[in-house]
Amino acid sequence: MTIIALILSILLGTASLATGYLQAGAIDYPRWFLLLAGLWLIAHFRKWYWFSSAALLMMILAAAYGVWHGFSTVWMLLGVVGGLLGWDLSDFARRLSYAAPLDDTRSMERLHLGRVAIVAALGLGLALLSVFIRFQRLAFEVAVGLVLLAALGLTRLVIGLRK
Amino acid sequence: MSRSLLLSLLTYGLLFAGIATVHGEFLALALPLVTYLLLGYLQAPEKIRLEAARQLSAERASPNSNVDVTLTVTNRGSNLEEVLLEDILPSGLTIRSDPAPPLRTSRHLVRLAKGESYTFAYTVSGPRGGYVFEALEAQVNDHLAVRRSRVRVEAQGRLFILPPVTRLRHIAIRPRRTRVYAGMIPARAGGTGTEFFGVREYQPGDSPHSINWRASAHYTDTLYANEYQQERVADVGIVLDGRLRTNEFARGHSLFEYSVQAAASIADALLSQGNRVGLLLYASYLGWTLPGYGKIQRERILHALANAQTGDSEVFSDLEHIPTRLFPPESQIVFVSPLTDDDLKPLIQLRAQGYDVLVVSPNPVKFELSYLPSSNPGIDLAGRVIHMERLLLLQRLQRANIHVLDWDVREPFDVLVKRKLGRSPVWLRAIGR
Numbered sequence: 388m389t390i391i392a393l394i395l396s397i398l399l400g401t402a403s404l405a406t407g408y409l410q411a412g413a414i415d416y417p418r419w420f421l422l423l424a425g426l427w428l429i430a431h432f433r434k435w436y437w438f439s440s441a442a443l444l445m446m447i448l449a450a451a452y453g454v455w456h457g458f459s460t461v462w463m464l465l466g467v468v469g470g471l472l473g474w475d476l477s478d479f480a481r482r483l484s485y486a487a488p489l490d491d492t493r494s495m496e497r498l499h500l501g502r503v504a505i506v507a508a509l510g511l512g513l514a515l516l517s518v519f520i521r522f523q524r525l526a527f528e529v530a531v532g533l534v535l536l537a538a539l540g541l542t543r544l545v546i547g548l549r550k
Numbered sequence: 551m552s553r554s555l556l557l558s559l560l561t562y563g564l565l566f567a568g569i570a571t572v573h574g575e576f577l578a579l580a581l582p583l584v585t586y587l588l589l590g591y592l593q594a595p596e597k598i599r600l601e602a603a604r605q606l607s608a609e610r611a612s613p614n615s616n617v618d619v620t621l622t623v624t625n626r627g628s629n630l631e632e633v634l635l636e637d638i639l640p641s642g643l644t645i646r647s648d649p650a651p652p653l654r655t656s657r658h659l660v661r662l663a664k665g666e667s668y669t670f671a672y673t674v675s676g677p678r679g680g681y682v683f684e685a686l687e688a689q690v691n692d693h694l695a696v697r698r699s700r701v702r703v704e705a706q707g708r709l710f711i712l713p714p715v716t717r718l719r720h721i722a723i724r725p726r727r728t729r730v731y732a733g734m735i736p737a738r739a740g741g742t743g744t745e746f747f748g749v750r751e752y753q754p755g756d757s758p759h760s761i762n763w764r765a766s767a768h769y770t771d772t773l774y775a776n777e778y779q780q781e782r783v784a785d786v787g788i789v790l791d792g793r794l795r796t797n798e799f800a801r802g803h804s805l806f807e808y809s810v811q812a813a814a815s816i817a818d819a820l821l822s823q824g825n826r827v828g829l830l831l832y833a834s835y836l837g838w839t840l841p842g843y844g845k846i847q848r849e850r851i852l853h854a855l856a857n858a859q860t861g862d863s864e865v866f867s868d869l870e871h872i873p874t875r876l877f878p879p880e881s882q883i884v885f886v887s888p889l890t891d892d893d894l895k896p897l898i899q900l901r902a903q904g905y906d907v908l909v910v911s912p913n914p915v916k917f918e919l920s921y922l923p924s925s926n927p928g929i930d931l932a933g934r935v936i937h938m939e940r941l942l943l944l945q946r947l948q949r950a951n952i953h954v955l956d957w958d959v960r961e962p963f964d965v966l967v968k969r970k971l972g973r974s975p976v977w978l979r980a981i982g983r
Binding site (some may be wrong): 440485502537 | 553556560561562563564565567568569571572573574575576577578579581582583584585586588589591593631632634636655657658659660661670693694695
């Protein structure tokens with residue numbers, strides 16, 4: 388179950404990025420995303436678990452590059468979400484490999500996939516909301532201030548939760 | 551790099567990229583990561599409090615026999631979504647994987663609700679040794695594994711894998727001095743017993759059965775009575791040679807296990823006879839087990855032997871430093887060692903000090919030849935030369951009135967002891983053999 392979800396996530400992420408790049412006319416890049424997807428899957432089955440972090444980084448950089456060049460934000464967002472899911476499921480599959488044969492991994496898999504789906508949906512929903520809702524009258528200085536405030540708040544929240 | 555750190559760095563990277571480039575879409579890209587981080591932290595367990603209890607199917611076992619380890623882990627804290635439990639095995643022990651299902655391992659991935667317990671079991675085996683189980687490791691994380699905590703959960707347990715003990719019927723030793731209690735060692739003193747000791751003048755109070763009529767017939771004025779040899783317990787010090795240079799051979803072969811087995815069997819037999827037995831391990835250090843009697847002493851010695859290891863030390867490289875003051879004067883010393891040429895002088899000195907010395911020597915020459923290729927003429931010749939040197943060494947020891955048991959380890963130890971140290975049958979003794 389987890390492996391199928393992992394494969395689908397990787398394909399979702401890379402295919403979204405490839406589509407976004409293709410739509411923008413960057414026809415040389417999609418093959419690299421397909422190569423990344425293939426490498427990621429090979430790395431997972433060969434138990435090179437570190438590769439998933441590198442792949443996530445690459446996908447986020449690719450999405451950021453696409454956003455910078457004005458490619459479709461939705462496809463880029465889907466790429467990030469796919470990469471995030473792939474990264475999470477790859478680590479979860481690694482953790483499951485430590486389980487003993489008689490451990491009840493089925494219910495853990497179901498629970499995890501459910502939670503991750505909620506996280507992905509929530510993240511994607513919020514991101515799409517932020518893309519489509521725009522305040523035209525907000526000055527740049529105010530926006531920067533809000534972002535800094537958000538970053539500070541986020542940091543405080545994380546520190547608080549860690550405690 | 552931890553998962554939360556990686557996600558945080560990526561998030562901040564996107565936030566600052568958004569600020570620097572004045573592109574709101576960068577912030578949108580960061581939102582799924584932020585959601586993931588926040589939900590991960592929100593789901594993190596509040597309080598991790600695990601307790602564990604360990605049960606072993608046996609606390610004493612023989613080498614390579616199976617011992618079941620059962621662990622029960624109870625969650626006394628908040629709900630734990632994902633706990634990876636792994637028992638920390640003492641080095642030397644291995645998990646026996648039974649090919650038939652269910653497979654039993656020391657690592658389990660479980661969910662533990664508040665107050666819930668989880669029990670798992672697995673089977674271990676290992677070579678001789680003393681093993682201490684201290685704790686198991688639990689890796690606790692939320693479902694998204696944003697926060698990971700590792701905790702050690704104390705679960706004590708001890709397992710002694712004792713050396714094999716061969717039952718020996720009787721070990722005939724004759725130290726000069728014995729203790730006052732009745733035992734099985736001939737005491738070089740007349741009194742009550744079973745073995746004939748001598749004839750003396752009949753004393754009032756002697757049993758009429760003890761009168762030696764043949765001797766009394768020679769003299770008309772007095773009667774003579776038989777005297778029997780007293781049998782008492784003795785002090786025995788077993789010295790186990792654990793020096794690396796005498797026990798270890800090429801390709802990882804070692805005679806030490808045989809030496810340990812011999813020491814354990816001898817200690818068991820001598821304690822069964824009621825003697826007071828102590829053990830000295832002579833290796834990189836001196837491991838002294840105080841002398842004592844009975845079953846408790848047997849346990850002490852077996853535990854000491856379970857932990858005995860070979861070792862190398864400049865100080866104890868030869869036998870000059872055997873602390874003789876640990877052994878009562880004129881007592882019995884049993885020295886278990888493959889022997890080297892340098893050992894001759896210290897052993898003769900021990901004998902000269904009045905100790906009765908018995909050397910049990912696993913034969914290193916035959917041991918080495920048993921695994922070397924026999925077709926090689928060079929090895930054959932070298933083996934013969936070394937064998938002659940060893941024979942010479944053993945002869946010198948015997949000439950110094952040291953009893954030597956040369957043990958070819960392919961032969962069972964009890965067979966050798968029965969042949970060399972066993973009590974001969976009465977009819978054989980009667981004809982003086």
